[in-house]
Amino acid sequence: MNVVDVQELSFRYTPKQSPIINGVSFSIDEGSIVGILGPSGSGKSTLLRLIAGLEVPSAGRIAISGKVVVDPSTFVPPENRGVGMVFQDYALFPHLTVAENVEFGLHRLPKKSRVVRVGEMLELVHLTGFEKRYPHELSGGQQQRVALARALAPKPSILLMDEPFSNLDAELKSVIRSELREILQKANMTCLFVTHDQLDVEAICDSSLVL
Amino acid sequence: MYAKTILRNIKRNTNGWLVLSLIGAAVVLLPILSIFISVFQPPNENWQHIKQFLLMDYVLQSIWLVSFTGVFSVFIGVTLAWLVTAYQFPLKNFFRWALVLPLAIPPYIAAYTYSNMLSYTGIVQKTIREQFGITPNPHWFDVMSMEGAIFIFTMFLYPYVFMITKAFLEHQSASYIENARLLGRGSFTIFFRIVLPLSRPAIIGSLMLVIFEVLSDYGVTSYYGVQTISTAIFSTWFGMYDVESAVRLAAWLMCGVIGLFLLERILRRNRRFNASTSKARPLVPQRLYGVKAVLALLFCLVVLSLSFIIPILQLIVWATWSYQDVLTSDFVQLTLNTLSVALIATVLIMTCSLIVANVCRIQSNSFANLLSRLITAGYSLPGAIIAIGVLNLFIGSDHLLDRLYEQMGWGETPFMLSMTIVMIIVGYVVRFMATGYNAVEAGFDKMGTTYMNASRLLGYGITRTFIKVDLPLLKGALLSGAILTFVEIIKELPLALLLRPFNFETLATKTYQYASDERIFEASIPSLFIIAVSILSVLVFHRLGEK
Numbered sequence: 001m002n003v004v005d006v007q008e009l010s011f012r013y014t015p016k017q018s019p020i021i022n023g024v025s026f027s028i029d030e031g032s033i034v035g036i037l038g039p040s041g042s043g044k045s046t047l048l049r050l051i052a053g054l055e056v057p058s059a060g061r062i063a064i065s066g067k068v069v070v071d072p073s074t075f076v077p078p079e080n081r082g083v084g085m086v087f088q089d090y091a092l093f094p095h096l097t098v099a100e101n102v103e104f105g106l107h108r109l110p111k112k113s114r115v116v117r118v119g120e121m122l123e124l125v126h127l128t129g130f131e132k133r134y135p136h137e138l139s140g141g142q143q144q145r146v147a148l149a150r151a152l153a154p155k156p157s158i159l160l161m162d163e164p165f166s167n168l169d170a171e172l173k174s175v176i177r178s179e180l181r182e183i184l185q186k187a188n189m190t191c192l193f194v195t196h197d198q199l200d201v202e203a204i205c206d207s208s209l210v211l
Numbered sequence: 212m213y214a215k216t217i218l219r220n221i222k223r224n225t226n227g228w229l230v231l232s233l234i235g236a237a238v239v240l241l242p243i244l245s246i247f248i249s250v251f252q253p254p255n256e257n258w259q260h261i262k263q264f265l266l267m268d269y270v271l272q273s274i275w276l277v278s279f280t281g282v283f284s285v286f287i288g289v290t291l292a293w294l295v296t297a298y299q300f301p302l303k304n305f306f307r308w309a310l311v312l313p314l315a316i317p318p319y320i321a322a323y324t325y326s327n328m329l330s331y332t333g334i335v336q337k338t339i340r341e342q343f344g345i346t347p348n349p350h351w352f353d354v355m356s357m358e359g360a361i362f363i364f365t366m367f368l369y370p371y372v373f374m375i376t377k378a379f380l381e382h383q384s385a386s387y388i389e390n391a392r393l394l395g396r397g398s399f400t401i402f403f404r405i406v407l408p409l410s411r412p413a414i415i416g417s418l419m420l421v422i423f424e425v426l427s428d429y430g431v432t433s434y435y436g437v438q439t440i441s442t443a444i445f446s447t448w449f450g451m452y453d454v455e456s457a458v459r460l461a462a463w464l465m466c467g468v469i470g471l472f473l474l475e476r477i478l479r480r481n482r483r484f485n486a487s488t489s490k491a492r493p494l495v496p497q498r499l500y501g502v503k504a505v506l507a508l509l510f511c512l513v514v515l516s517l518s519f520i521i522p523i524l525q526l527i528v529w530a531t532w533s534y535q536d537v538l539t540s541d542f543v544q545l546t547l548n549t550l551s552v553a554l555i556a557t558v559l560i561m562t563c564s565l566i567v568a569n570v571c572r573i574q575s576n577s578f579a580n581l582l583s584r585l586i587t588a589g590y591s592l593p594g595a596i597i598a599i600g601v602l603n604l605f606i607g608s609d610h611l612l613d614r615l616y617e618q619m620g621w622g623e624t625p626f627m628l629s630m631t632i633v634m635i636i637v638g639y640v641v642r643f644m645a646t647g648y649n650a651v652e653a654g655f656d657k658m659g660t661t662y663m664n665a666s667r668l669l670g671y672g673i674t675r676t677f678i679k680v681d682l683p684l685l686k687g688a689l690l691s692g693a694i695l696t697f698v699e700i701i702k703e704l705p706l707a708l709l710l711r712p713f714n715f716e717t718l719a720t721k722t723y724q725y726a727s728d729e730r731i732f733e734a735s736i737p738s739l740f741i742i743a744v745s746i747l748s749v750l751v752f753h754r755l756g757e758k
Contacts, residue, residue, distance in 0.1 A: 054664050056223070073215040075223045078667040091665040095683045104679075105669030154670060 001066065002027040003158050003190045004051065009060035011046055019058065020046055026209055028158070033184060033191045035201035038211035044194040045088075047211070048160045051192070052085050053078035065157045084156030088163045090147040092135035098122070098146050099131035105154040121149040124183055141172050148180070152187055159184070161193035165200060177203045224574055228673060232570045235563040236585050239641050242600030243588060246465065249458045249603060257447070258456045265443065266463070273439040273467075276360060276432070277425050283365040284421050285414060287514060288372025293406060294511065296380040297388070297398070299496040300504040306511045307377075311753050313518035314370045315745035317702045317719070319430020320738040322363045323726040324522045326354050326434070334525070360435045364425050366518040371424075372417040374753070379413035380406065385494040398497075412479050419475050426468065427593030429705035430723055440464045441705065444595045448602075448709065458603055461596040468591060523742070529735035537736040546740070549717040552632060553700040556639035557647070561693050563640070564648040565685075569677060572655050573663075583652065590645030594638075598709035601638045605629040635710040639700050647696045654688025655681075691751050698748035702741055 004027060011021040020043040028034050036044045049055045051062055053069065053076060061071040064083065069076040084105075092101050102121050106114045122128050125145035135143055144164065151159055164180070165173045181204040184191050195201065201208045254262075294300075295307050327333050329352040340346055354362065387409060391401045407414075426441065433442045440460055448457040499507055567586050571579035589597055605628050612628065628634065662684065666676040682689075704719045711720060718737045725734035 052664075052668055054667075056220070072213055073219050075219050077223070077672070078664070079670050079672050081668075083668060085665070085668045087661050087665060089661060091661040093662060093665070093680060093684075104666070104671075107670065150665075150669070 001030055002063075003030050003065060004028045004192065005063040005066075006051070007061040007063075009047075009050065009057050009062065011043065011050060011055065011057050015058075021050070021057075021211075023060070024211070028190060028192060030190055031188055032206040033181070033193070033204055035205040035208040036192065036194045036211060037196070037198065037201060037208055040196065042211040044196075044211055045162050048085070048162055048192065048194055051158075052083050052160055053081050082154075082157045083160060084151035084154065084158070085160040086144070086147045086151050086162065086164055088166060090135075090143050090167075092143055092146055092150070094135055096134075097131065098127065098133050098135070098138070101135070101146055102150045102153050104150060108154075117153055121153045124152070124186065125149045126179075140167055141176060144168070144176065148183065152183075152189060157190065159189050159191045161191065163194055163196070165195065165197070174203075180204060226673065228566055228570050228573075231563075232567045232582060232586075235567055235644075236582060238637065239586055239589055239644055242597060242604050242637075242641055243465075243592065244600075245603045245607070246458055246461050246596065246600045249455065250462045252455070254459065255453070255455055257451060257453045258459055261443075261447065261456055261460070265438075266460075269438055269440045269443045269460075270463075270467075272357070272437055273426065273441075275357065276364070276437060276439060277422050279361045280364040280368065280425050281418055281422060283361065284369040284372050285418055287365065288369040288417065289376050289407070289410070289414060291369075291373050291511065291514065292377035292380055293402060294507050296377055296384075296494055297496055298507060299498040300507040302508060302511070303496075306515065308750075308753055309515055309519070310511065311370045311374050311749055312515075312746065313367050314374075314752075315742050315749045316367055316519065316522060317430070317704070317741060317745070318363055318367045318424070318428060319434065319704055319723060319726070320526075320734075320741065321367050321518075321522055322360070322431040322434050323731055323734060324525055324738075325363060326359070327731045328521075328525055329354055355435045357435075357437055360431050360437045363431050363435075364421075364428070366514075368421045368424055369514075369518070371420040372414065375417035375420075376410050376413045379410050381493055384409055388494060415475060415478050419471065422471060423468070423591055423593070426464065427595065427705060429595060429708065434726065440467070441593055441595045444599060445705070445709070448599070454599070454603060454606065457599050461599040464593060465596055468593070468596075472591065526735045526739050526742070529732040530739055533732040534736055537733050542736070545716050545721055545737075546718060548715065549701060549719075552636060552639070552717065553697050556636050556643070556700055557693050557697045559636070559640050560644050560647040560696050561651070561689060563644065564651040564692070565682075565689070568648060568651045568655050569673075569681065571652075572660065573673065583648070587645035587648050589641040590643070592642070594642055594703055594706035595709065597642045598638055598706045601634060601641065601710060602629065605634050605637075630712055632712055632715065635707060635712070635715075638706045638710045639703070642703065642706055643696050643699050646699055647692045650688050650692025650695065651685070654685045654692075657688075658684055694751050695748050698745050701744055 006027065007025050009021060009024045010019045012019040020041075024047070036047060038044050046055060050057050050070075051064070056075065057070060059072070062069050064081055067076075068074050069081050093104065096104065099118050099122070102118045103114055106117055109117065118131075119128070122131065125148055127142060127145055127149065130138070130142070130146075135146065138146065144167070165176065168176060177200065184204075193200075193205075291306075291310055295303055295310070329335050331349055333352075336347065336349065336352060353359070384406065387405055388401060391405050396404070426439075428439075429441050429445055431437075432439050433445065440463060444457050444460045444464070447453045447460060563586070567582060571583045573579075609627050609629050658681070662680050663676055666680045667673075671679065701717075702719060704723055707717050707720050708723065711717065716724070718741050722734050722737040722741065725731070725737070
């Protein structure tokens with residue numbers, strides 16, 4: 001089944017401007033990892049924000065897990081789309097600890113299962129023992145893994161990642177790449193990620209999309 | 212666009228937050244609009260008289276006062292700002308923040324302090340008579356005049372110019388000034404060719420603050436007998452009970468203020484210099500030696516003494532003479548009155564600011580832009596205009612309610628909104644919404660939207676995101692905004708004088724009343740109280756500026 005189905009999607013900031021995204025259509029199979037490639041300014045991040053519900057398209061339709069989330073007469077707000085996202089700067093809440101950050105999206109679970117789930121997620125990203133730390137006490141790579149754990153914790157139907165490797169140095173990058181692939185496969189997660197680096201795509205993606 | 216898409220977009224943006232914001236905007240706008248609407252009603256006889264014989268005089272005196280105060284405060288403010296940024300001399304680091312302190316003394320308090328210090332029985336003439344045996348001509352010391360008012364406004368409002376220009380010079384100008392020095396230009400040329408033109412936006416912006424303060428003043432001008440439009444609004448309302456004419460005068464004043472706004476826009480157009488390099492270094496000050504260092508020190512010291520040290524010492528001396536008469540249970544009551552009214556208004560302002568700023572941040576379209584402009588409209592309007600607008604509105608609603616009650620058969624005991632403290636609170640909210648709103652907006656700006664987006668993608672709606680993420684991160688901005696707003700409310704005089712219920716006194720109105728009853732020594736106690744609270748806000752404001 002298609003997890004994400006995008007039809008004739010267009011986006012522009014103001015009606016006068018020429019569209020940043022113009023009539024894009026594609027779909028993503030369950031469990032696959034897809035990279036979006038393209039030069040800067042080609043609307044890669046915007047595409048993710050449209051799927052997440054952070055922007056409204058000027059035309060077109062997006063369906064997630066068979067349910068239409070946006071078309072000319074529908075708009076499902078981001079909190080009800082069941083989409084996970086890892087932001088470029090991670091956006092870890094600075095006033096919450098690692099455990100509280102990961103637990104943040106689990107408010108629909110009972111208290112006991114929340115604790116269990118946080119433990120599982122931190123184990124998945126190899127950060128057991130870091131529960132009580134605050135984001136600023138972690139390295140860049142660790143912060144990214146917390147962001148990943150936080151996004152995966154509520155079991156979204158798809159994970160969106162915006163330039164996940166851009167803030168990491170070259171050495172760390174290759175380690176994290178293979179780690180990411182392993183984590184995503186373990187979690188059987190469908191993932192769509194934006195990059196400007198062809199090597200990222202070759203290393204971890206099943207397929208790619210060029211804007 | 213199809214109708215169903217428009218419907219979708221309206222539905223997407225409509226929620227409790229928007230509804231509350233619109234209510235907030237209505238509360239702020241209605242008093243201002245009510246002034247506009249009244250202007251289109253036929254004028255009464257009184258107005259003909261005012262227009263024919265008095266208006267011209269009011270306008271001229273206002274312009275006179277504003278122009279001279281503006282010129283002098285720019286001169287003092289910019290010179291001081293340049294001295295403390297470009298040069299190193301003894302006590303400079305002290306002056307950097309101390310020269311802001313005069314802002315803590317409301318001009319009306321300074322006005323009566325000076326007039327009494329310089330009066331026949333005041334300390335200055337008395338000392339000259341008793342120590343030197345000379346009896347000087349009392350006219351030499353007469354400050355109760357236009358010149359005196361200009362002196363007071365200049366000495367107690369120049370810190371706006373000083374503070375804003377200094378911040379600009381310290382953060383933006385280093386590379387230009389150092390380049391000019393390397394190109395062999397002397398400091399005189401640098402000041403006039405580089406510093407003044409570069410800091411024009413900062414100077415004009417701060418000058419506008421000075422002008423708005425002068426235009427809204429009632430305390431200084433009425434005490435010194437200078438007839439401005441603001442004092443005229445008071446005398447038509449209190450002297451003739453003629454609200455209609457007061458509203459018309461307010462409309463005139465509002466035209467002037469809007470004109471000034473347009474002028475500011477034109478003056479600042481295309482003049483928003485931004486540093487061409489993103490990383491601005493602070494300017495390295497040059498050390499002054501010998502006579503030059505002494506002169507710089509003296510200049511700063513004289514200004515600070517006149518505008519802060521001398522009046523404060525004088526007030527403290529008076530306070531020691533009068534505290535037994537003033538510090539009674541009545542004074543406690545009065546202080547509690549002031550604090551509770553200010554607290555209620557501050558809470559309302561901060562709540563409304565949070566709601567509207569959040570809506571504007573989420574929607575970030577032209578509608579949101581307009582909303583944030585409207586909600587802050589009150590700040591640039593003099594207190595007297597807002598007071599008249601609120602008064603007009605409440606008297607109107609009382610008439611409506613009256614009819615309503617009559618129809619319902621409750622006509623016996625009319626419920627008069629205009630007799631309650633609701634009116635003064637609404638006045639404060641309209642006037643000072645911008646102080647709170649700007650602080651909250653700056654806090655939201657600094658925070659960005661990614662935390663909010665992250666929270667929403669983790670399944671929280673706008674309201675829960677606000678409580679769990681935005682609010683804890685916004686604590687600092689919220690607190691400093693609340694302090695600034697609270698203090699502004701405590702200091703405000705004209706609005707409180709016009710809108711307080713019968714027999715309800717605030718610290719500001721009591722100070723004014725003591726002063727106008729010539730009970731100056733008694734006035735010093737509430738004055739010192741207001742100044743102490745204000746120093747707190749000046750320091751908060753200064754710290755915000757340093758960041």
